[in-house]
Amino acid sequence: MSTFFESFSQHGESSLKWPYPIKYGEETELTTDVLVLGGGPAGCMAAISAAKRGLSVIVADKSHSKRAGGGSGVDHWVNCPNPASPVTAEEAIEWEVNSYGGYANALSRYIAARESYDTLLEIEEMGGKIRDLNDEFKGAPFRDEKTKFLYAYDYKNNITIRIWGTTFKPAMYKRCKKLGVKMLNRLLVTSLLTEDGRQGERVVGATGLNTRTGEFFIMKAKAVINCMSFAEGNWLFSSELTGLPYFHPNIICDGPAIAWNAGAEFTMMEKSSPAPAPGYQLPSYGSGNPKNTWYPATMVDAQGKIIPWVDGKGNPINDVSERTLPAEGQKYFGDRSLHPDHRYSHLVDDLETRIRNGEYMLPLYADLTDMPDHERRVIWGMMVGEEGRTKVPVYDTYTAAGFDPKKDLLQSYYMLGGEPFPGMWQHETVPYFRGRGPFASPGGLVTDWNLQTNLEGLFAAGNALYAGNYYSHAAATGRYAGRKAAEYALTSSDSVIDRDQVTAEKNRVLAPAQLKSGMDWKELRAGLCRVMQQYCGEIKNENLLNLGLIWLKDIRENILPNVYAHNPHMLGRVIESFNLLDGNELIINSCLARRASSKHLGFTRQEYQEMDPPDWHAFVTTSQKNGQITSDKLSLDYSNPISLNYERHNSDYKGYLSH
Amino acid sequence: MKYSAYAMPNLPTPGNCVTINPDICTGCCRCVEVCIMDVLIPNPEKKGPPIILYPDECYYDGCCVEECRESGAITLNHPLMQRVRWKRKDTGEHFRV
Numbered sequence A: 001m002s003t004f005f006e007s008f009s010q011h012g013e014s015s016l017k018w019p020y021p022i023k024y025g026e027e028t029e030l031t032t033d034v035l036v037l038g039g040g041p042a043g044c045m046a047a048i049s050a051a052k053r054g055l056s057v058i059v060a061d062k063s064h065s066k067r068a069g070g071g072s073g074v075d076h077w078v079n080c081p082n083p084a085s086p087v088t089a090e091e092a093i094e095w096e097v098n099s100y101g102g103y104a105n106a107l108s109r110y111i112a113a114r115e116s117y118d119t120l121l122e123i124e125e126m127g128g129k130i131r132d133l134n135d136e137f138k139g140a141p142f143r144d145e146k147t148k149f150l151y152a153y154d155y156k157n158n159i160t161i162r163i164w165g166t167t168f169k170p171a172m173y174k175r176c177k178k179l180g181v182k183m184l185n186r187l188l189v190t191s192l193l194t195e196d197g198r199q200g201e202r203v204v205g206a207t208g209l210n211t212r213t214g215e216f217f218i219m220k221a222k223a224v225i226n227c228m229s230f231a232e233g234n235w236l237f238s239s240e241l242t243g244l245p246y247f248h249p250n251i252i253c254d255g256p257a258i259a260w261n262a263g264a265e266f267t268m269m270e271k272s273s274p275a276p277a278p279g280y281q282l283p284s285y286g287s288g289n290p291k292n293t294w295y296p297a298t299m300v301d302a303q304g305k306i307i308p309w310v311d312g313k314g315n316p317i318n319d320v321s322e323r324t325l326p327a328e329g330q331k332y333f334g335d336r337s338l339h340p341d342h343r344y345s346h347l348v349d350d351l352e353t354r355i356r357n358g359e360y361m362l363p364l365y366a367d368l369t370d371m372p373d374h375e376r377r378v379i380w381g382m383m384v385g386e387e388g389r390t391k392v393p394v395y396d397t398y399t400a401a402g403f404d405p406k407k408d409l410l411q412s413y414y415m416l417g418g419e420p421f422p423g424m425w426q427h428e429t430v431p432y433f434r435g436r437g438p439f440a441s442p443g444g445l446v447t448d449w450n451l452q453t454n455l456e457g458l459f460a461a462g463n464a465l466y467a468g469n470y471y472s473h474a475a476a477t478g479r480y481a482g483r484k485a486a487e488y489a490l491t492s493s494d495s496v497i498d499r500d501q502v503t504a505e506k507n508r509v510l511a512p513a514q515l516k517s518g519m520d521w522k523e524l525r526a527g528l529c530r531v532m533q534q535y536c537g538e539i540k541n542e543n544l545l546n547l548g549l550i551w552l553k554d555i556r557e558n559i560l561p562n563v564y565a566h567n568p569h570m571l572g573r574v575i576e577s578f579n580l581l582d583g584n585e586l587i588i589n590s591c592l593a594r595r596a597s598s599k600h601l602g603f604t605r606q607e608y609q610e611m612d613p614p615d616w617h618a619f620v621t622t623s624q625k626n627g628q629i630t631s632d633k634l635s636l637d638y639s640n641p642i643s644l645n646y647e648r649h650n651s652d653y654k655g656y657l658s659h
Numbered sequence B: 001m002k003y004s005a006y007a008m009p010n011l012p013t014p015g016n017c018v019t020i021n022p023d024i025c026t027g028c029c030r031c032v033e034v035c036i037m038d039v040l041i042p043n044p045e046k047k048g049p050p051i052i053l054y055p056d057e058c059y060y061d062g063c064c065v066e067e068c069r070e071s072g073a074i075t076l077n078h079p080l081m082q083r084v085r086w087k088r089k090d091t092g093e094h095f096r097v
């Protein structure tokens, strides 16, 4: 007895009654030193850092911070120089810069490389599990017997640590509470407040909507940290399977939209890549494959024939143990890199052709049965189990249904670049839908070495940063941003809220709740995504992009006023959709600003045939001031000399890699 | 055999992202509290099992199940089109989630 229909049959009209008190129109005003927007790993670590300095801290999240953002787990702590790894922090950022043609966030990656090990130890101290303390993997080639750390992928360089990530978010949440951080759950942040209500000025707070009660929140702060992730929902939406997008249904475009509206500077927002159709994936890591969480699983075809592996440089390898060692001359494995210096061992590159020729018969399966015991147990039981969305959805559910990795072969539904089994990652996927997905290091906010944006008082961390990505990066940059925002809050003057700005925002946010009918949020979302699919696809030109902007303006003026919400939950979804509209404009304007094509950014402008011409081999930034959009170029190596700059800004920081 | 009919709109699919066993569930609403998408709401009756109001928004992450302290009270259901199959190596038999 738990579906709505059943409830209706039993309770009749009372089941239509909203279960929470309705507080539309009411306001709560709060004042704090540091306001953290988003309660994922970046947000929680930022809050902990700032609270440890004795400051008052609020964390606002539209979901619930105990489980929001990576709350169901994480299995790898990547790019983490540590005592058992020969890779230095300087070397650890190389693979990404090389793999993405320079379009990487060397600044924030370097911060993470310097401090992600310290961050991990701090999470352990809070109660997160990071070591094989029960000696379950004693003697395994990926285990450091002294520290009991387990390493992944590359057992020579040990730059990635396996972790029991289901324990992380609950531990961070508990620590926030213990430190007296005010955790505001179900609070959708709707806008940033600026000095005198003007775009491009100092950020002095934010507004929020409680998506259970409809109450409006005004939060005044000396420093604000945007930890609200990137733009993910712009092309991808399935109105039936709303909760099953490519990456995470809570990541739509809220963080970028509020920062864009306040006047913050973005870069790489023109980048996009092919993405699978939303709503139709299989349970994450719940089907057989040899990558990521399942690395280095053996794959077989329908007749049990083993699919051969090659090393990162394409040389055939035979033994399972060779899959976890770099090829001769390779430095170390870089996450999902296709660069020959950093590519993992992988299945033969011409697998698709061999399948089409009938050499390997579909379907393929992951076969852990003959793998070394430690590999089988760590893949099925730790990696599948601790990675996000694998504990209950895959490990527990499949185990209860009888799946036994010692006896059973789990079917693979990927591996072919097309029907019926498309690719698993962007570079293997048949386009039409596009995404800015987490594995493609998408665009986002530009910051200085304090992780402060161009707007005074506004800091950013995690996936809110351009080319963010990775849990370890989110946690380490969050921790760092919390430290820097606290320093700023300790010396900055009191902020003043502009009441007119608040009133205008409150009216905007509550308007859909005053309508009883009109267009629902799903139709709006699907329509906004269609604009991007049709006018901001792989091939672009100025006229096409401008048509997209005309469509969006039309939607803003003629459709938005008719979108309704029956309750605060739906109102939250409507506001998210409004944010998507703002984010779409940010993306299209960023596409217009880059007057050149770029292979690295998945960006083809028909008018500019040359790929990556030297004078456009730079970051292009976009921002708004007084409603005017401006763009600029920023050299790809603007954060150099990297270690010197880091040292200059962190002379008093003591950590594992402090010199 | 008794038949019944209702004037109902099509319900969103999948419509049963979780199953709650009313005999085990205590109605504590821990699952409602943490659900990352706010799919569930409290039962109109005190201590009744939560109601799945927005199943179409479910992310199938299982956080609600992880939070529940009553074993077997709540289980996650993958949509039919997402049920994965496996083969027993020795016998060739096929199974599914």
Ligand code: SF4
Binding pocket: B020, B024, B025, B026, B027, B028, B029, B030, B031, B032, B049, B050, B067, B068, B069, B070, B073, B074
């Ligand atoms: S947490 Fe478990 S016992 Fe509590 S309401 Fe949910 S299903 Fe029922």
Ligand code: SF4
Binding pocket: B017, B018, B034, B035, B036, B037, B038, B039, B040, B057, B058, B059, B060, B061, B062, B063, B064, B065, B076
């Ligand atoms: S699986 Fe996740 S989204 Fe679905 S009901 Fe449970 S907590 Fe909510």
